[in-house]
Amino acid sequence: MGLTALFLIEYFAAAEFKAIHDVKGELTRWGTIVSGFMLVFGVVVLLRHHFLQIAVRKVNWKDKLYSGVFFITFLGFLGMGFATPARVSGADYQWIYQNMYRPTGTAITALCFFWCIYGGYRTFTVRSWESAAIGLGAVIYMLRLLPVGPYFIPPIEPFGDWLLSTINVGGTRGGTIAVGLGALVLGLRTLIGKETGMLEAVKE
């Protein structure tokens, strides 16, 4: 609450009030450092989960195997990363990262292509104005994005650009303003101490 108020005062304070700007700068660095520790905390929780899977919980041998593979990979990458002063800038680490992590990460994300087309085939029917709008918008913009669209249907290029910069902007601009106003309300609630969701998540 106090921090939010301080940042709000700093936003409107003139550049001459150096002390308040310096305090804000230092506090943002504290936020950066604390968030780094929170990320490490998340890793610790994940490690704890997989450790319990292997050592404590009565689960299928396959689940223990997957947790084991997780641990071996984690320790392997950690060892490679910290083994040399170069850390992630080292050529060996980058080779492993490019040729082992990249294909798995890319393929997992690429699988979504299939889920999207299966879902789109079922959902984008002209049963209402809304579903027709989403289907039409998707098809026109898809054809605009790929070279095959403007090549075989030349008007798709200016029409697609016009749709992107008018109808789409109208839609998303309203959403952006709504999100901005919502964020302001959230900030005000934090300022007056009413927003305690994150703190109440910690059960005593």
Next chain:
Amino acid sequence: MSIGEIWAAWLFALFSIAILSYLWKVNIVYRLAEAFSVGSLTAHTLITTYTGTIEGVCLKPLITGEVVRIVPLLLGLLVFTRLMRKYAWVSRYPTAILTGVGTGVMFGATFDAQVLSQIGMTADAFKGADILGAVVILIGMATVLSYFIYTHEHKGPLGISARIGRVFAMFSFGLNFAGELVWYLTLMVGILIAMVDTWIKGAILGL
């Protein structure tokens, strides 16, 4: 191709096929590759976070004399008290600092960046040649905003406006969906190009 490149091609192909086998059904090969992916990403995130954030922003400045950095270091360590049931309440302090700083950093500029400037750009659109486009943007913006009014029932003029706003929003989601499909398609094609060029043609056929 060198031995390293051949190894790289085989590893790339094997990991890609392991993950894509999910299209057939969930299987042990897929699950192992998934566990590998999670393990490698977790380790990578830990290394980069420690090196760049904890060491770079906190520990090294602390060692070189910036004593004030001991405060965020202690706050960061207090986060781990969440693992101890008896002392979990202590972790509220770093959480509160993070929430306060995070909210404060975005609060002041939000009205300017996300509200005023958006309205200003809508008005500026009328200065250009495409007046029809500017009118469409204005109608879209106003109707979508009316859709987000939850304090009045969507009936009468507000109901009509909210319905039009919903159609505008759906149109935007359609464009977003198209972009997502192209994103996933690009990744899929990238995998296919790598498998055809480096694995099949390079490593297997030696072309």
Next chain:
Amino acid sequence: MSRSIYEKLRKIPDGYIGMISILFMLIPVLYPLGLPLPVSAPTKGFYQTIVNLPPGSIICIDSGGGMASWSEFESSMLAMLKLLLSKPIKWFSWGTSSDGPVMTDILLKRIDPAKTFGKVYGKDYLTLGYIGADEMTIAAVAANTHSVASVDFFGKSLSQYPLWNEVNNAKDFALIISISGSCTNMDVESRQWNAIYGKKILEINMACCSPMSINYFPSIMPGGLWGAKGGTELEVLSGFPGPGARLTDASNLGLIPFIVFLVLGNIGYIGTKYLMKEEEGAKK
């Protein structure tokens, strides 16, 4: 036509759609089509903004892509880096994601700036590591750049580099380039760079984020590259060929089956609905 045909059109098995899509993806991979790609206005804006910078300008790049989306970012980042290194401007990059600095480093090793463009690391360009907390870190970099890092991506002290001593805060940056995998990235960037310091921002993002980022074009965001297509367009404009052209060309036919099945599904839906109405009318 009988109702069963319309119902079959509505219930085509997922496996058929997937397999036909993969076949259509493979065709241009094996036999490139070589179709021309028109250059869009945001890409032209991206290119012109960089080209029009006065010599000696310093650009701040926050690099936040994801390695899993390498295909989306590779062509854009490569073309951008080559363009920046070919001009008499300086830049430094830092990471807003754990993969961003690694991707930048991999591409710089491929380019070899010293050999290709005669650029000196530490004097003309500089790369930092991943510094977490996104918006908070952007605020910290903009207010006092030196306070957020003490070592570069390679673990070496920053004080030895001349370029690091030229950057103190947002006032020293002529332009911001933001590479991100988040569709709300421009909201964050416009809050921290434009609302407070009036800086213009160029964006490199995934194809799905263009509908949301285009809100800020051209006032706050004079240009943007979205997806491999954006990278290909910049390759064409800047004259530095790269992997984008092959990738964009190979993506040409991949969505055609989906569009065809979508149309068939809608024919099936309309046909079923029309036949249902006829049957109900006949019953009455």
